[in-house]
Amino acid sequence: MNAWSNIEVSSRDAEISGINRLEEALGKYPEHVLQIRELITRFEVCHFKYQQHFKNIKDSIRDLQPYTDPGQIGQNHIQQGENAWKNDKTGRSFMGQQYLWALHIWLIDNSFNKSSDLYNEELGREVTTWLGDKNPEKERLVKLLIARLTWNWKSLEELSQQSMEELSQHREKAGLEYQICRMDICHFAFPVHLINILQGIGRMSPVTEFEGCGTYNKSIRKYIGTEFSELHKWLISKYVATYDEHNDDELIRIWLYSCLAKTMKEQVGLTDPVPLPADN
Secondary structure: OOOOOOOOOOOOOHHHHHHHHHHHHHOOOOHHHHHHHHHHHOOOOOEOOHHHHHHHHHHHHHHOOOOOOHHHOOOOOHHHOOOHHHHOOOOHHHHHHHHHHHHHHHHOOOOOOOOOOOOOHHHHHHHHHHHOOOOHHHHHHHHHHHHHHOOOHHHHHHHOOOOHHHHHHOHHHHOHHHHHOOOOOOEOOOOHHHHHHHHHHHHOOOOOOOOOOOOOOHHHHHHHHHHHHHHHHHHHHHHHOOHHHOOHHHHHHHHHHHHHHHHHHHHHOOOOOOOOOOOO
């Protein structure tokens, strides 16, 4: 996994280069530190539990012990199969699975077993109404949506008419396809954003007020902005003293907090720079 895969920046970004030099100066570091770095890579402000995730990361950096096993993230997501929801206490996976069942039925997927008493017939009728009559392009888009919701990247690539990079670069022209590729049940606006997409597929037109992966609202931006300011002050305080005077643990914390601050900044479009040592 690319350590910076959850933000969109140029490989020549000056702050990324500076933070990477902080990492290089550390040399080797323990596995548990690598796990904390992975937690930062997995952080998304659009996640409905972003505040809890942010707290876990800050606590992990403070104690230099991961509060969450990054390898266990997503174990209850519908990508893990139609029984994954059984261990999910939030109810999101079960709701997401209901939409998947309904989408499969609309496609008349013979591999789908409709015998489950858990299937929501009313939701199924709503999905059918939103999608409307079938045509080849609608069927492709629904299959693309199923692939995205289940994290089936191979099928997503096969069904997409453009690469993910092209979709990101030409969002307006890509329309529905780009929006579908930004769907997930863990988004703060689920299921509303998914319903909007289903209605968009039915109309064969993009959603006008799109909310999907990578988006945020005013409340999220305010929270992240406040927390970024606190990290900014902490990092500045560390550079008042000579950088080389810090012990190894503190140098690791400086690097990790810098990674977190850069991630926060890019995900909500903050403009303040991430503090770096003067000689970096």
